[in-house]
Amino acid sequence: MGRVLLIGGIGAGKTSLKQMLMNEQVSYRKTQMLDFSQVFIDCPGEYLEIPRFYHVLIDASHQVSEIWALQDATKQRTIYPPKFSKVFRKPIIGIITKVDLPKANIKQAGSYLNYAGIEEPFFTTSIMDQERVAPLRRRLEELNGLREY
Template identity: 45%
Template sequence: MIMLVGPVGAGKTSLINVLNKSCRKAEKTSSICFSDGAIDTPGEYAQIPRFYSALAVTATNAEIVLMVQDATDFRIALPPGFAAMFPRPVVGVVTKIDAPGANQEDAKLRLFQAGIKEPFFCVSAYTGAGLAELTDYLVRKEV
């Protein structure tokens, strides 16, 4: 099972849908949601410190945490070292790489500052770019 964490609007639900080959429309995630081998988390949980403990506890149900950063969002939404609180391996995923103004290197830097080491995966749920590499990685990790 994978758990996706990241700020509001980063594309977590869309990424889950495309990884599961689901045609569901992405809607605002209002609570932690377990489905189809994935744990979807509200962006507010990554942005409001009082929810951090809920994320850390929920991560014990996952084999790996995917920390998601939108390539078009230049805010620093995740605190330095944020990834260290998770009891599972954390992998960085840069989303929306096909969007106008996307900057993959800045997004990777935000993930690095949040405490993630390589590998980083740059993907587009819209075009499918980078999804094969991410999927292959997850299969190799037996997630």
Template identity: 40%
Template sequence: MKKIVLMGRSEAGKTTLTQALKGEKITYHKTQYVNHFDVIIDTPGEYAQTKWLGHALAMFTYEADVVGLLCSATEPFTLFPPKCTSTCNREVIGIITKIHHPDANVKRAEGWLRLAGCRDIFPVDSKTGEGISAILEHLREPGDVMPWEEKK
């Protein structure tokens, strides 16, 4: 499985997505520091929101195969400038979270991620699991056995 680093503002859904990708029960947990898991790096939103910490995110891309930019469908603005993915020497995908929230505007979030330079965009609902398998398939490498393929 390719390793992914998740980046986005606070409350964009990075930790919830991490729990969903790992098949864990969804519980609220505020990320206070960078968490390294087998194939996921979960970063605090403050790193993307603070000029002085933003440079640290660039360093974590070196530890991953794929960069996942998260944008909640409920966000009124984006932190990602146009074509920011061009500065990264890794594949960058867009992930739209909270797609079923009453205030969701999925098309707006998709537009922001496309403007940032993301070609592949995955709309997800971490609580229902919608879209999670598509991300896992994207991260799949030859020989990987997905949880739904395992023999019981």
């Protein structure tokens, strides 16, 4: 089971992204049995913003095959400590959210992810654009081996 841990600050778009991928998956593959609430571990943003909660994220990471680290493209600051990705022993990918908003600065968001120790390529997402999340949907399917169902 390829579970994914979603991390990111409060309001980064973790729950929205999960919701988007869940809904689309449900209509796209009606017969498959996967419960996406069991695929995503969606943590409150506080777990990343308050250092005494870091251990909760680290514990949760033991139950997943991959971590998706979100960075809000409209945020002028990062809440990731330097090299934070290195505390995990799982692959971690960077996702830049809210790229539809006028304030979005994808380049800066990418540099914040780099600062957290996360390397390109980054995924970009928007709740306004289903097509844009298609690569993440494919990644999820690959993680879960859905092609064999």
